[in-house]
Amino acid sequence: MAEIIAMPKLGFDMAEGTLVRWVVGEGEAIEKGQVLAEIETDKATVEVESSAAGVVYRHLVKAGDIVPVGTPIAVIAAPGEKVEDIPAVAGGGEAQPSAAQTEQPAEQPIPASQETAAILEDDGRTKASPLARRMAQEYGINLKQVQGSGPGGRVVKRDIEKALKTAPVAAAPEIETPPAPIAAPTTLPLPAVVPAAAAEDQRVAVDKLRAIIGRRMVESKTQIPHFYLTSEVDMAAVMELRKQFNSQLPEEQKLSVNDFIIKAAALALRQYPNLNASLQENEIIRHAHRNIGVAVALENGLMTIVCKDADYKSLGLISQEVKEMVARARAGKVRPEDIEGSTFSISNLGMFEVEHFVAIINPPEAAILAVGSVKEVPVVENGVVKAGLRMKMTLSADHRITDGAEAARFMQALKNYLEKPALILL
Incomplete structure (x- = not known):
C-alpha cells in the first residue's frame, strides 16, 4: 500500500522547510530508513529518511520549493503498484506553489502561524x-x-x-594619506593616525538562524522566571579517570569532560524529575526519558543536538553519538532525530577558557546547565593550601516548575556523581 511522506516538523517552532534536493528520483527503489531528500530549515540542512520501502512513485514538490510542515512531499509505493489517490498538492504531477511562496497583499495581516518565519x-x-x-x-x-x-x-x-x-574582481581602493601635521618645536613629533578613506560601517542582514535564536531567547527571558545556582566541583577524580580511559583508546574514541557531565546530569535527573520537565498550560509534564541537549557552536549561531536516554548509555556510546551528531551539525547535514526531543540542556564553554557564565533556558525545558573550564586553583583542605582542579557550573531554572531548594539538591546530586565518578560506571 502506498505511503505518503510529509514535510517533517523539526523543532516546536518550525513552520516550513525548503526542499533542497531529491536524493532518490522518481521510479527508483528505496529502502526504509534510506535518505530520500534534503530539506533546509531555519537551523540546518537535514536529511529526510523514507518511512517505507518500495519505489518512489512521485515527487509532489520540486527542488527549491518552500513547503509548510505536514505537507505531502512524496509518494512511496510497492513495485508495480498504481496509485489512484494522489494528494491534491501534486497537481497532476506538477508541484503547486506552497503557502509560503504565495505573495500576500501588503494590507493583508500575516497569520500567527507564520510568525515563526524569521525572514519574510x-x-x-x-x-x-x-x-x-x-x-x-x-x-x-x-x-x-x-x-x-x-x-x-x-x-x-x-x-x-x-x-x-x-563577478568582476574589484580593484583595491587607493588611500590618499595627507601629510603629517608639523609638531610644535617643544614636543616630540607623533605619527598621524589617518583612517582608511574607504572604511565604512558594515551592515549584515540577520539570517534565519540568528533571528530564530534572538526571538526564542527574548521569549525565554521575558516569559520564564529564571533563577540561578552556581556550584564548584572537585574534578580531580574525573580528570584522572578520563586520563586512564584515554590512554587505552584510539584518538577518535577519546572521552571529553562533557561526556562525563552529560552522563552525570542524566543520572541526577532521575532523582529530580521536575528539572526534567516542561510546562503545558496548567500541567507540569515530567518526561520519562532523560534526553540531554548539547549546545553546538556553528558559524552563524547555535544548535542543540540531543543525546537520548543518556542515563542508560555508557560513556563510550555517549561520546561516539555526540561526536557524530556534532560533525553532522557543522557540515549542515543533521538528521531529524539529532535535534528533536531534548528535555534538559547543557552549554559548555570550558574549551574557550570561560570560567563562569549563565545560560538562557531553551523552551519548553525547565532548566539548562552552564559549564565552565576545569582550572588548577589553590584550595584549602584541613588548613593546608594546595593545588586542586575545580570547575564551576551554573543552573538556570524555571521558577514556575521548580524552586531553589529542589534545584540545589539536584546540583548536590550532580556534584556527587562528578566527584565520585565510579558511580557513573555502575
Missing part, C-alpha cells in the same frame, strides 16, 4: 532561499543584482554560484 519575503526584499541568502552574505553578493531561476524568480544556490563565476 513580502517586505520588499529580493526573494531568495535561506541557503542563497547565506551564500550571498558570505561572498558579498548583492541579491538584487542576481537573476533568480527558482520558482517565481526566487534566487537559489545555483544562481549565487553563477554570480560568483561572473
Whole structure:
C-alpha cells in the first residue's frame, strides 16, 4: 500500500522547510530508513529518511520549493503498484506553489502561524532561499543584482554560484594619506593616525538562524522566571579517570569532560524529575526519558543536538553519538532525530577558557546547565593550601516548575556523581 511522506516538523517552532534536493528520483527503489531528500530549515540542512520501502512513485514538490510542515512531499509505493489517490498538492504531477511562496497583499495581516518565519519575503526584499541568502552574505553578493531561476524568480544556490563565476574582481581602493601635521618645536613629533578613506560601517542582514535564536531567547527571558545556582566541583577524580580511559583508546574514541557531565546530569535527573520537565498550560509534564541537549557552536549561531536516554548509555556510546551528531551539525547535514526531543540542556564553554557564565533556558525545558573550564586553583583542605582542579557550573531554572531548594539538591546530586565518578560506571 502506498505511503505518503510529509514535510517533517523539526523543532516546536518550525513552520516550513525548503526542499533542497531529491536524493532518490522518481521510479527508483528505496529502502526504509534510506535518505530520500534534503530539506533546509531555519537551523540546518537535514536529511529526510523514507518511512517505507518500495519505489518512489512521485515527487509532489520540486527542488527549491518552500513547503509548510505536514505537507505531502512524496509518494512511496510497492513495485508495480498504481496509485489512484494522489494528494491534491501534486497537481497532476506538477508541484503547486506552497503557502509560503504565495505573495500576500501588503494590507493583508500575516497569520500567527507564520510568525515563526524569521525572514519574510513580502517586505520588499529580493526573494531568495535561506541557503542563497547565506551564500550571498558570505561572498558579498548583492541579491538584487542576481537573476533568480527558482520558482517565481526566487534566487537559489545555483544562481549565487553563477554570480560568483561572473563577478568582476574589484580593484583595491587607493588611500590618499595627507601629510603629517608639523609638531610644535617643544614636543616630540607623533605619527598621524589617518583612517582608511574607504572604511565604512558594515551592515549584515540577520539570517534565519540568528533571528530564530534572538526571538526564542527574548521569549525565554521575558516569559520564564529564571533563577540561578552556581556550584564548584572537585574534578580531580574525573580528570584522572578520563586520563586512564584515554590512554587505552584510539584518538577518535577519546572521552571529553562533557561526556562525563552529560552522563552525570542524566543520572541526577532521575532523582529530580521536575528539572526534567516542561510546562503545558496548567500541567507540569515530567518526561520519562532523560534526553540531554548539547549546545553546538556553528558559524552563524547555535544548535542543540540531543543525546537520548543518556542515563542508560555508557560513556563510550555517549561520546561516539555526540561526536557524530556534532560533525553532522557543522557540515549542515543533521538528521531529524539529532535535534528533536531534548528535555534538559547543557552549554559548555570550558574549551574557550570561560570560567563562569549563565545560560538562557531553551523552551519548553525547565532548566539548562552552564559549564565552565576545569582550572588548577589553590584550595584549602584541613588548613593546608594546595593545588586542586575545580570547575564551576551554573543552573538556570524555571521558577514556575521548580524552586531553589529542589534545584540545589539536584546540583548536590550532580556534584556527587562528578566527584565520585565510579558511580557513573555502575
